[in-house]
Every structure is written in structure tokens, then in C-alpha cells.
Amino acid sequence: xxxxxxxxxxxxxxxxxxxxxxxxxxxxxxxxxxxxxxxxxxxxxxxxxxxxxxxxxxxxxxxxxxxxxxxxxxxxxxxxxxxxxxxxxxxxxxxxxxxxxxxxxxxxxxxxxxxxxxxxxxxxxxxxxxxxxxxxxxxxxxxxxxxxxxxxxxxxxxxxxxxxxxxxxxxxxxxxxxxxxxxxxxxxxxxxxxxxxxxxxxxxxxxxxxxxxxxxxxxxxxxxxxxxxxxxxxxxxxxxxxxxxxxxxxxxxxxxxxxxxxxxxxxxxxxxxxxxxxxxxxxxxxxxxxxxxxxxxxxxxxxxxxxxxxxxxxxxxxxxxxxxxxxxxxxxxxxxxxxxxxxxxxxxxxxxxxxxxxxxxxxxxxxxxxxxxxxxxxxxxxxxxxxxxxxxxxxxxxxxxxxxxxxx
Amino acid sequence: xxxxxxxxxxxxxxxxxxxxxxxxxxxxxxxxxxxxxxxxxxxxxxxxxxxxxxxxxxxxxxxxxxxxxxxxxxxxxxx
Numbered sequence: 079x080x081x082x083x084x085x086x087x088x089x090x091x092x093x094x095x096x097x098x099x100x101x102x103x104x105x106x107x108x109x110x111x112x113x114x115x116x117x118x119x120x121x122x123x124x125x126x127x128x129x130x131x132x133x134x135x136x137x138x139x140x141x142x143x144x145x146x147x148x149x150x151x152x153x154x155x156x157x158x159x160x161x162x163x164x165x166x167x168x169x170x171x172x173x174x175x176x177x178x179x180x181x182x183x184x185x186x187x188x189x190x191x192x193x194x195x196x197x198x199x200x201x202x203x204x205x206x207x208x209x210x211x212x213x214x215x216x217x218x219x220x221x222x223x224x225x226x227x228x229x230x231x232x233x234x235x236x237x238x239x240x241x242x243x244x245x246x247x248x249x250x251x252x253x254x255x256x257x258x259x260x261x262x263x264x265x266x267x268x269x270x271x272x273x274x275x276x277x278x279x280x281x282x283x284x285x286x287x288x289x290x291x292x293x294x295x296x297x298x299x300x301x302x303x304x305x306x307x308x309x310x311x312x313x314x315x316x317x318x319x320x321x322x323x324x325x326x327x328x329x330x331x332x333x334x335x336x337x338x339x340x341x342x343x344x345x346x347x348x349x350x351x352x353x354x355x356x357x358x359x360x361x362x363x364x365x366x367x368x369x370x371x372x373x374x375x376x377x378x379x380x381x382x383x384x385x386x387x388x389x390x391x392x393x394x395x396x397x398x399x400x401x402x403x404x405x406x407x408x409x410x411x412x413x414x415x416x417x418x419x420x421x422x423x424x425x426x427x428x429x430x431x432x433x434x435x436x437x438x439x440x441x442x443x444x445x446x447x448x449x450x451x452x453x454x455x456x457x458x459x460x461x462x463x464x465x466x467x468x469x470x471x472x473x474x475x476x477x478x479x480x481x482x483x484x485x486x
Numbered sequence: 487x488x489x490x491x492x493x494x495x496x497x498x499x500x501x502x503x504x505x506x507x508x509x510x511x512x513x514x515x516x517x518x519x520x521x522x523x524x525x526x527x528x529x530x531x532x533x534x535x536x537x538x539x540x541x542x543x544x545x546x547x548x549x550x551x552x553x554x555x556x557x558x559x560x561x562x563x564x565x
Contacts, residue, residue, distance in 0.1 A: 148503050148504065148505055149502075149503040149504065149519075152500075152503030153500070153501065153503055153527075212530065212533075214527065214530055215523060215526040215527050215530050216523065216527055219523070
């Protein structure tokens with residue numbers, strides 16, 4: 079029999095704030111985090127780039143420093159600090175801080191799309207801008223894409239398998255999906271799974287902008303006159319735990335992870351492919367044993383780019399057919415922006431909270447229906463009574479991951 | 487920032503991520519958990535702030551924090 083996998087903790091930090099409760103309070107009320115933003119940060123006199131973004135303005139690491147010492151969060155890339163903040167919140171909520179299961183029967187699977195942008199850019203500026211011949215000795219250990227897995231393992235004392243998965247905008251959805259199957263396979267009892275990203279740096283920003291993918295106004299998923307994506311930053315982490323293990327501990331079960339489907343378009347390095355998306359959604363339903371006819375909450379990828387949204391909408395119509403009218407579609411990037419490697423985890427977390435609260439957070443900034451994106455969108459805060467969330471993540475390069483969660 | 491003992495200690499605190507209050511002169515680098523990566527990070531920051539390059543070998547024989555700071559101060563002050 080397949081091992082059931084519970085969610086027993088969650089934590090996040092994004093432009094919406096620090097902590098799952100605060101993030102839910104804001105997003106459920108339609109209080110989005112996208113604001114005007116300029117780079118470099120804190121240097122209004124020498125602005126090089128500006129536009130909308132969902133940035134993290136402040137981060138309180140006091141509790142973490144008090145618990146684990148200042149060495150836990152000092153001098154790290156923000157990508158790593160965000161991961162520690164979200165993971166600690168999740169592990170604490172699950173009542174697992176200091177629990178023996180962390181020592182040998184726990185995995186860490188975190189997604190990240192790009193690595194330590196700020197750390198590497200600081201090094202490059204020294205080399206190429208100032209003509210210096212040294213970078214900070216900790217440039218590699220702070221900036222390496224796997225640094226978050228290592229630091230979370232050190233802080234929490236996790237000695238099991240730990241790694242960072244990279245699949246661009248689907249990284250953390252892949253991480254949670256693989257964590258689900260790791261627990262099902264009996265390799266571990268607990269997995270700290272999610273992702274983190276800190277890409278609001280000048281180099282990253284300019285590169286995204288050069289691609290023509292960014293909106294100059296705001297993020298308007300599935301709307302007419304949508305221009306593109308808006309970058310965010312942060313981390314989201316869930317505690318996945320073997321159902322029996324969670325029940326035996328008597329911990330509150332917040333939700334269940336029941337399905338995971340992944341596919342590769344093998345088609346184009348940026349353009350989405352309807353066939354690949356459909357394959358991932360079908361695969362997730364098959365894994366969950368859930369008929370596409372069953373009404374669900376769909377936490378869409380919904381980036382707000384012209385092509386992505388239209389392709390996702392077409393794929394949803396193809397997969398769900400007439401049943402789609404009974405589903406409810408949310409697009410939370412309109413509130414927290416695109417967290418690249420951390421998006422999938424944050425959107426799945428918000429989807430599980432929505433099931434639990436019986437409330438769909440509104441799709442923001444919607445100006446009108448695009449005939450190519452005619453979906454049952456929750457355009458205002460909406461009561462729902464749905465048992466399942468299907469959470470979509472479709473990355474550049476055609477790497478797709480779809481998660482299905484169930485209300486506990 | 488003048489090259490005072492306090493200034494050097496502040497740099498060690500920042501680079502090694504250890505509270506200043508814990509950086510007592512008689513403590514050893516080992517007891518404070520200051521490892522070689524922390525040492526090269528401190529030397530990097532010293533070079534950055536004072537323009538003085540200190541080879542890692544010069545601090546190899548230092549044991550206590552006071553000796554570590556003394557070596558750095560001597561080199562920084564000699565410029």
C-alpha cells in the first residue's frame with residue numbers, strides 16, 4: 079500500500095511578509111505585494127533599473143539568531159537566509175525542532191532557479207567594475223546554488239539526504255514532488271521541502287528585462303493587456319511527513335500531498351508547450367488517483383506573460399473539458415510576484431491554506447477577459463468548498479511539475 | 487575607520503559572525519570556533535578597509551584572539 083504523506087508544517091517569506099499566517103492574511107484579503115522598485119537597493123542617487131517588483135523590505139532573524147546563534151544567518155546570501163527563515167518556521171510548526179527524526183530519517187529537498195545572485199554580482203563588480211583581483215573568500219560557499227540545503231541542514235541538524243533541485247520556475251514544485259515519492263518509497267519519514275530564490279539584483283533584473291519577459295506595470299495573469307511577469311523573492315518550505323509517523327506523534331495535520339506529475343516539453347528553451355503541460359497535469363491526476371472530473375482548486379502557474387497564460391489556459395481546457403467550469407482558478411503571482419525557483423512551493427502552500435480556510439484568494443490586477451484565457455478565475459475573494467488543489471509550475475526550458483494536495 | 491583594536495575586533499565579529507561581547511582577548515581562535523575560512527575572510531576585509539595585504543602564514547602561529555589582533559594591528563599600523 080502506498081504510504082500517505084501529510085503536511086505537518088509550513089513557513090514562508092516573500093513580499094507578502096514573513097510567516098504563513100501574515101502571508102495568508104494579506105493574500106486572502108487581496109492585499110498584493112507588488113510595488114515600484116529600484117536597483118541598486120537603498121541607493122536612490124544612482125538608480126540603474128526600476129519597475130514593479132514584490133521585494134522583501136525587512137526580515138526579522140532575531141528569533142533564529144537567538145536559537146541557533148548569529149553564525150546561523152550572518153554573511154549569507156539572501157537566498158540562503160530566506161530558506162533558513164522559512165524552514166525554521168515550518169519545522170517549528172511541525173513540532174520537530176530537536177526531534178530525533180531530523181537526525182537520520184529526514185531529507186531536505188529545496189528548489190532554486192539561479193543561486194546566489196547577490197553574492198556573485200558583488201564578486202563580479204570587484205573584478206570587472208573596480209578592476210580588483212580578489213573576491214570575498216566566501217563567494218563560492220555563500221553563492222553556490224546548493225548552499226541553502228547545506229545551511230538548513232546545519233541549523234536543524236539534518237543528516238539525511240539533502241540537495242537543491244534546479245528546474246528554473248518549477249524547481250520547488252519538483253522538490254516537493256520528489257520529496258513526496260521519497261517518503262512513499264520509504265527512504266525517509268520526513269522531508270523539509272520547498273524552495274528559495276533571491277533574484278532581485280541588478281544583473282538578474284537586467285537579464286530578465288532583456289528577455290522581454292517583464293511587465294512595466296504589474297502582473298495581470300490571464301487578463302487582457304497583460305505585459306509579462308513581475309519578479310518577487312523569498313522562500314516557502316513545507317514539512318512532508320509519512321502519515322503514520324505524523325499520527326503517532328499526535329501532531330496537527332494541515333493537509334496531504336497526494337499527487338505529483340512531471341514532464342519535459344523537449345521543445346523550446348523559453349516557449350511553453352501545451353502538450354508537455356497537459357502531460358504533467360494528467361500524470362499528477364493519475365498519481366493521485368483523482369479524476370479530472372472532480373471539482374478542484376487550480377493554483378495556476380499564471381505568470382502574466384502573453385504566451386504562458388494562453389498556453390496554460392488551452393491546456394486546462396484540454397485536460398478538464400467541460401468539468402473546468404466547476405473548478406476555481408487562482409493566480410497568486412498577481413500578489414507575490416514570480417519567485418522563480420521558490421514559486422511552486424509558495425503557490426502550493428497558499429493552495430493548501432485556501433482549501434483549509436475555504437477561501438480562494440483573488441486574482442489581482444485583472445482588467446478583463448482575454449478570450450484566449452477564458453477560465454473560471456476567482457476575481458474576488460471567493461468562498462470555496464473543495465477538497466483538492468492542483469498546483470501548476472511550468473518552467474523555462476519546458477520543465478513541468480504539477481502537485482496535487484488534499485484538505486486534511 | 488581608524489585601525490584601532492576595536493575596529494579590528496568589529497571586523498572579526500562581522501566576518502566570523504560572532505557577537506563582539508564574546509570576542510574576549512584571552513579566548514583562543516579554536517575556542518571561539520574561528521576557522522581558516524573565517525581567518526581568510528577577516529584578512530580579506532582588512533585588506534579591503536585598510537589596503538594592507540596580510541599573508542595567511544603570518545597569523546598561522548597565533549593562538550589567542552589578542553595575538554591575532556596584535557599581528558593585524560602591527561601590519562596595519564606599519565603602513
